[in-house]
Amino acid sequence: xxxxxxxxxxxxxxxxxxxxxxxxxxxxxxxxxxxxxxxxxxxxxxxxxxxxxxxxxxxxxxxxxxxxxxxxxxxxxxxxxxxxxxxxxxxxxxxxxxxxxxxxxxxxxxxxxxxxxxxxxxxxxxxxxxxxxxxxxxxxxxxxxxxxxxxxxxxxxxxxxxxxxxxxxxxxxxxxxxxxxxxxxxxxxxxxxxxxxxxxxxxxxxxxxxxxxx
Numbered sequence: 001x002x003x004x005x006x007x008x009x010x011x012x013x014x015x016x017x018x019x020x021x022x023x024x025x026x027x028x029x030x031x032x033x034x035x036x037x038x039x040x041x042x043x044x045x046x047x048x049x050x051x052x053x054x055x056x057x058x059x060x061x062x063x064x065x066x067x068x069x070x071x072x073x074x075x076x077x078x079x080x081x082x083x084x085x086x087x088x089x090x091x092x093x094x095x096x097x098x099x100x101x102x103x104x105x106x107x108x109x110x111x112x113x114x115x116x117x118x119x120x121x122x123x124x125x126x127x128x129x130x131x132x133x134x135x136x137x138x139x140x141x142x143x144x145x146x147x148x149x150x151x152x153x154x155x156x157x158x159x160x161x162x163x164x165x166x167x168x169x170x171x172x173x174x175x176x177x178x179x180x181x182x183x184x185x186x187x188x189x190x191x192x193x194x195x196x197x198x199x200x201x202x203x204x205x206x207x208x209x210x211x212x213x214x
Contacts, residue, residue, distance in 0.1 A: 037167030056149035125155035
């Protein structure tokens with residue numbers, strides 16, 4: 001909002017930013033906010049999960065390029081960087097459960113429906129990834145770092161899946177789930193991104209060269 005205020009907007013008839021509220025002006029819930037994922041803190045929750053997923057992407061990239069390209073193992077930067085994800089996950093969980101408590105929705109977590117199931121799977125992945133990084137010896141173990149990164153990536157992906165698909169309960173009988181074609185298009189885009197990455201790192205000095213293969 002401050003950037004919009006300082007720089008202005010290119011369109012006078014469109015809002016510069018949108019504010020999401022956990023509750024309406026008179027205390028009512030948002031129409032699609034009847035479950036555990038929709039919140040006025042949604043942008044901040046996405047930002048925190050994105051930061052911790054960024055760490056996971058670096059760890060996974062380091063592990064895969066070490067195996068595929070024979071790069072030397074990163075033993076200095078990554079152990080120090082691995083101290084941050086548990087704190088980010090702790091902040092995420094505090095904000096998430098605090099928001100649910102404020103809205104009086106903690107009782108939803110004890111239900112035996114698919115909403116509670118997906119919520120606890122998501123939280124379990126976040127906690128598992130953080131637990132694997134507790135202790136200096138564990139942070140220096142590349143195998144544990146890789147497992148922690150995979151758990152955190154799955155946590156962030158499931159959080160987005162839950163927010164945009166599982167957690168949306170519109171009025172009426174309308175519902176949405178990606179079709180087979182849409183799923184294959186998404187998988188194709190991910191595969192294309194992976195191929196572009198491999199081409200770039202092999203042709204340009206993006207990563208440090210590993211020892212020559214014998």
